[in-house]
Amino acid sequence: MRSVRGISASGELHTARSQPSRCLRYTDPVKLSQVCLAGAMLVASHSGAADRLFINGEVHTPEGVVRESILVRDGRIVALTPQAETTTTAAPGTEIVDLAGAHVLPGLMDAHLHLTAYGTSLEQVDLTGARSWEEVVQRVVRFAAGRSPNEWIEGRGWDQNLWPRGAFPDRAALDRAFSDRAVLLRRVDGHAVVANGKALQLAGIGRTTPDPPGGRILRRSDGEPSGVLVDNAVGLVTRMVPKPGAAVIERRILTACHALARFGLTQIDDAGTTEDQLSVLRSLDGSQRLPIRVYVLLDGSDPDLLARELARPPNWGGPAMLRIGGVKLYADGALGSRGALLGADYSDDPGNRGLAVMSAEALTAAVRRAAAARYQVAIHAIGDEAVHRALNAFAGLDPRWNVRLRHRIEHSQIVRPEDVKRFAASQVIASIQPTHCTSDMPWAPQRLGPKRIAWAYRWRSLLDADAELAGGSDAPVESPDPKLGLYAARTRKRPDGTPAGGWNPGERLRPSEALALFTTGAAVAGHAERWSGSIVKGAAADLTVVDIDPERVPPERLLHMKILRTVVAGRDVFVADGAARSGGAR
Secondary structure (H helix, E strand, O other): OOEEEEEOOOOEEOOOOOOOOOOOOHHOHHHHHHHHHHHHOOOOOOOOOOOEEEEEEEEEEEOEEEEEEEEEEEEEEEEEEEEEOOOOOOOOEEEEEOOOOOOEEEOOOEEOOOOOHHOOOOOOOEEOOOOOOOOHHHHHHHOOOOOOOOOOEEEEEEEHHOOOOOOOOOOOOHHOOOOOOEEEEEEEOOOOOEEEEEHHHHHHHOOOOOOOEEEEEEEEEEEEEEEEEEEEOOHHHOOOOOOOOOHHHHHHHHHHHHHHOOOOOOEEEEEOOOHHHHHHHHHHOOOOOOOOOOOOEEEEHHHHHHHOOOOOOOOOOOHHHHHHHEEEEEOOOOOOOOOOOOOOOOOOOOOOOOEEEHHHHHHHHHHHHHOOOOOEEEEEEEHHHHHEEEEEEEHOHHHHHHHOOOOOEOOOOEEEOOOHHHHHHHHEEEEEEEEHHHHHHOOOHHHHHHHHHHHHHHHHHHHOOOEEEEOOEEEEOOOOOOHHHHHHHHHHHHHHHOOOOOOOHHHHHHHHHHHHHHHHHEEEEEOOOOOOOOOOOOOOEEEEOOOOOOOOOOHHHHEEEEEEEEEEEEEEEEEEEOOOEEEEEE
16 A cells, blocks of 8 residues: 555645555545544543534645535534535534634644643743853842742753853852752753752752763862753752642643643643643543643653553543553753763764663663553654664564554654664654754754764655654743744744755755644654544544644744634634634524
8 A cells, every 4th residue: 555644734645655554644535534533433522512613714624725614513523514505504503603714724733742841831930042141040030039938949941052152050150149948940951950059958969979870960170069960860859849739730731731722732742741740630631621632651760650551551542632642761861961862972072972861771671561561652862872772672572563553753853874764664753843953953063063963853854764753842842832843844944034045954844744743743643643633524623723824825924823713622722812703603
């Protein structure tokens, strides 16, 4: 059977070389509609009592953009009919929603973010874009004013690559400002922190504290900790931060969900859900209070959590608001903090090849355990050596089950030429975040050097080698706003338009391919393509309504695309002021 790389929202097909089809995204629109109708009846969705009829919208279907009405009942799309035929035949009591010519996309999805961490970041001091360490400290001082003196001060978003010398900070300035209260500030990627002296004292970290396996404690010339902890060393201090209770976690999850809905997101993959977070998610789902759909990738570092959850079968059915189907593992750290595991030394730090957060042997064992329980495995791998090890771990599994489980490599940022084709050969999905490329481009060449930089963020190379791609943001590392991801995928430019022509532009994606990252691609990565990712009869009524056609406008206009309405299971979870109007009932 001929494989199709993806069906975009506009219906454009991208074919690949013949190989066995492994997911229903590859079927034709008629079969897809039949499968969605059957699959959607398996699990009841949250829905209102009345039918809803969306009229006067430009609907992006697998067949193309059409002016059709969408009839929604019990959380599903039950009919797509030409505009002239529907308004006069709507059943009594049907709510009519006039979209006034807006574009209706399949509900946008984010295949990789950190839900509770994003909600937490919205409550902490925002250090994003700070241009110096001095500015970071000033922001923290302002944030701490008026807060309880016993409260830990936490923040996120600093990036030393934006500072004049590009060097990691020293805690001295924090110690002067906060001598008697703990401060913990996470780097933008979450793979490094800077802690002040009080936080280090509470954690028992001093001159003689050894680096933990897979982690690093940065030190001053006299051996004293500078305050910066990388990868597995981060846990030495974060374990001392008071754990939030269920009420706080719930507040943060709901805050995050509502913020994500405002960005047009209807479904997300939560990469590394902890036991406490999963308990709250289950409670919210049980009381029908989850605003958007959540697919859980379990925190693979918690053996007790895995022991309990892997004893249950994964939940890939739907439509459902909460599904648990995967395990998240870490092969390495992040490139910005030089924790990404490379096959050769960092070009700007000779002698350093990064950090193996898990050894190759431990990684392989963890993959086999999860796969034996028939769970999908998602491995964080940024450096070329980490990607290589992840592919090796998957290659050792039964290939027949790889097709079914759809294992993933999260980020897949630096891929050796010889490893590019292994993604398709091993049936491994590349879960990418386009804005990482545009955020990293000012300094990534210094990390990797002139040869390896061509291996970085190679989306076109992976697609041309028949790999499957899914798109996300990695929020709170990046903004979860999908229009930024669409723009980065198409241009490989920063929002200010630089560099002219794009960075390594040969790796750009076409408009339909970029949109597919956040629709069909994300649906397949989350085992949801039977009932989401496309607007067809029988699919879940998850819709993102926008003011422009994201596939046809110049990419610069994407940055100003407005989310007018976000619909999940037929219900509005966000409606912009002055957007589409409801015409009442018929």
